[in-house]
Amino acid sequence: MLVKTFGAAVQGINATLVTIEVNVSQGIKFFLVGLPDNAVKESHERINSALEYNGHKLPRKQIVVNMAPADIRKEGSAYDLPLAIGMLAADEKIHCDDLERYVIMGELSLDGSLQPIKGVLPIAIKAREEGLKGFILPKQNAREAAVVNNLEVYGVENIADVISFLNGDKKLEPTVVNTREEFFCNLNLLEIDFSDVKGQESVKRALEVAAAGGHNIIMVGPPGAGKSMLAKRIPTILPPLTLHEALETTKIHSVAGNIDNNTSLISQRPFRSPHHTISDVALVGGGTFPQPGEISLAHNGVLFLDELPEFKRTVLEVMRQPLEDRKICISRAKFATEYPASFMLVASMNPCPCGYYNHPDRECVCAPGVVQKYLSRISGPLLDRIDIHIEIVPVPFEKLSELREAESSDAVRQRVIKARQMQELRFKDVDGVYCNAQMSSKQMRTYAQIDKAGSDLLKNAMQRLNLSARAYDRIIKVARTIADLDDSQDILSNHIAEAINYRNLDREGWAG
16 A cells, blocks of 8 residues: 655755655565665664554565655654654554645654654744645654644654554644744843943943944953953844744754754844854854754854954854855755855954953063964954954953943843834845845945045045955944944944944054
């Protein structure tokens, strides 16, 4: 008897429906075709043990399984459950008229219990697009799949429950999640706040400008100046995620297997802080079986690179293209996978190996030329892609001991949201541009024109600091954001002056 069940293969952050055709006939052999990997081929032993443990047996006949489309590689152990159900249905041990209206996924343990799987959200979205009735999957993943409405999601703990449900012997309650209610409930739950930071008003201002325009920023300062503390609080001043952004972010983390059992939808902007020993592939994504890297896991959020010069140069260089294109394409001989990578880059570094160059109280002990050599670990092209360079000095005791509470993240966030709303209105007719940092040179000529006073000021700065053409663009983009924060339609000379002040690393003689 020929039976069809449905699973799914995840490619990038999207899923493709996989039709699992099972035919049981006279004979004794087992054939599994359709480009399965080793984990799928090994499913036969897991299925056999799981069924026997729960009082069922595989058909003692010839079984031919085809996984279509055959040109897509089927990877992982998540196909155990649909394969097992297909074999039982083909042997007439399961009688279900609407079996083909469910997508079924799950990894089997030897006792028949189901283990959580990756990529549940893209699969659920695809199932709804294809008009399927429901999704049967491990209970641990049920809340994640239930984010998708108009789809019955059944979370199960054991294959015996699935068999009983499909035979009509047991009723399962579908998992229901009020997506909007949960999302908006968790939207403003912030554990840390900008008010925790004493002093550093100029740095806070630079971070506010960066958040308002989506600009990349690098902080340079001695150990203990508060670089990491400030960076961790940047997501608290960014605009809250929209429902569309939350869904896209959750899809990426679902594919990477980073969604825990109690999470249905990610409601806070991601903050990723990889260690400086990270490899090229781990940062941008890829591998034998491509997975999203740190830049994609930081999509719609912040990627924080602490101690930037300590990262391998090759790691930093592979990030140059995603910083411009806001996506990364992983190409292989037979396929190409694209992951979104629209993140805000926040980097920090010491000014020199000893950490005390330009320190107001402590003397730098580095040899002549060492500071410049240390800074040169970061290439010019990468540094040009960072809009704001800000120097941090240690906070004096008087500020640290101050009892007056600093400005809260919520107050800063309101100004950032207002500036972002101006940008949304400005770019409403421009595809793929949502903030000032994403403007092209052509769009800058339309939306970021400067007056003669500002032009003269910028010309003098360009000549004195020997800035590149890309740095020129960055200054104008940052000035446009500063004007938005001031609720000004025009970019004034004081906006240009502040933007120039945020190019500390370009200043002649800064590094000796």
